[in-house]
Amino acid sequence: MITIKDVARHAGVSIATVSRVLNAYPHVRPPVRERVQAAISELGYAPNRLAASFRTQQSRVVGVFLRQQRTPFSSALAYAIESAMFEEGYRALLCSTNGDPDREETYVDSMLELRAEGVVIRPTGSAARTARNVARLKEAGIAVVFADMKPKMNHVSAVICDNYSGGYEGMRHLIGLGHRKIGIIAGRQAQTSGGYGVGNVGSERMRGITQAAKDLAADVELVFSGAFDEATLEVGAAEADALLTRRPDVTALFGTTDILAIGAMQTAHRRGIAIPQDLSILGYDGIMESGITFPTLSTVRQPIHEMGTLAARTLLHHIRTTGTAAQQIVLENAVLVRDSTGFVRR
The missing domain is CATH 1.10.260.40 (lambda repressor-like DNA-binding domains)
Structure with missing residues (x-):
């Protein structure tokens, strides 16, 4: 050698x-x-970079824990984080937890073994397990920042979007177009929150949706899809089909992710339903794919790239300046009006 x-x-x-x-x-x-x-x-x-890291205490390695790498949202977020870290001389190891606390813990073990300098975490559904994992990382001197979603841990920095206001503004858009019977395609976590929100992305969006329905018009009726655990094109299409079969009087569908909304569009095309003349469809996220559908998808756009870049910069700040106070950064969403939503037909 x-x-x-x-x-x-x-x-x-x-x-x-x-x-x-x-x-x-x-x-x-x-x-x-x-x-x-x-x-x-x-x-x-x-x-031998690993051996060098033991001598210098600087591995120049960070971990990025996301729920999945195969969704367009997660891919865009991971790319933003990785790009920002690379420009600063760091290498990002992308880890898919699948929302599983055991997988998250296994990746924490790996970060400790590799002497990572920091970790960006999109938490799993178990706040208690995530809290323990964060404690282990911080005890080892590894900086931690939450992205996209944060548990109630104010001593840890977080960069998230305001999902409550996003759900609220999405409903304002549909109600402003005259829609009063609105189908909501949302997952199990969002629906079981009862519209009160429990800190996760889906429940916060649902909280905004239900509050807007109460505030903005007296005669709004929300029609909910069945509960499901994973937001995929196939699920969006199947849930839209079941909802429209059950309630053909619905004039708009609001998918709580763009992928669900694009699946709903496929169902509408298959049924011969004109978009937006007979049915308006709204998504949530603002992923790149939402701009190439036919018609183009109106969506509640999240600043995904900005969120990832800020998460990386916040992590770098904590790596380079130990003992600094936690930062809570909340980014605003905005409704991006395209061709899939229109005035209700009288």
């Missing part, structure tokens, strides 16, 4: 000089830097 000593001997410099070149220190004369880089290339030297 080629060592740093071999590189130093081949280049005719000290080990300390090779180390400065490897760590991009600025005060190395260009001819010396070029000679060291040539030696590294000729010998095929690859530095």
Whole structure:
């Protein structure tokens, strides 16, 4: 195995000089830097970053715990975090917890073994388990920031969107178009919250939806889909089909994610229902795919890239400045009106 000593001997410099070149220190004369880089290339030297992290206490590695990597929302959020960290010289390890506390705990073990410097967490459904995992990370000196959703842990920084106001403004849009019988396609967690909100994304959106229905018009009727655990295109299509069969008088559907709303659009096309002439459909998230549907999907747009970038920058702040106070950053959503919503037909 080629060592740093071999590189130093081949280049005719000290080990300390090779180390400065490897760590991009600025005060190395260009001819010396070029000679060291040539030696590294000729010998095929690859530095042991993990061993170096034990010596310097700087692994330049962070973890990113998201529920899933395969959803467009999670992919966009992960990309924003990874890009911001990469620009600062850090490498992000993307971990899918699937909302499973056991998987989250396993990834925490990995972060401890790898001596990660920080972790961005989209929490699982178990606030108690997440609290224990966060405590283990912080005890090891690993910075933690929540993204997209936060448990009631004000001592941990969080970057989230205001899902309550997003649900409220989405309903304001539909009610303003004259819709009074509105179907809501929402998952089990959102529906079992009873519109009171329990801190998770779905329940906060539902809280905004139900409050707007009470506040903005006296005759609004909300018609709910069946409960489900995973928001997929297939689920959105099936739930829209069942809801429209049960209540054909519904004039608008509000999917609590864009994926659900796009599934509902597929059902409407299959049934020969004109969008938005006969049925308005509204989504939530503002993922890239919402702009390429036919018709284009109106949606409650979240600033996903900004949320990921701010989460990364907040994590970097805690890594570089230990002992700083937690920050609670809440971003606003906005209704992006496209072609899938229109005035109710009289």
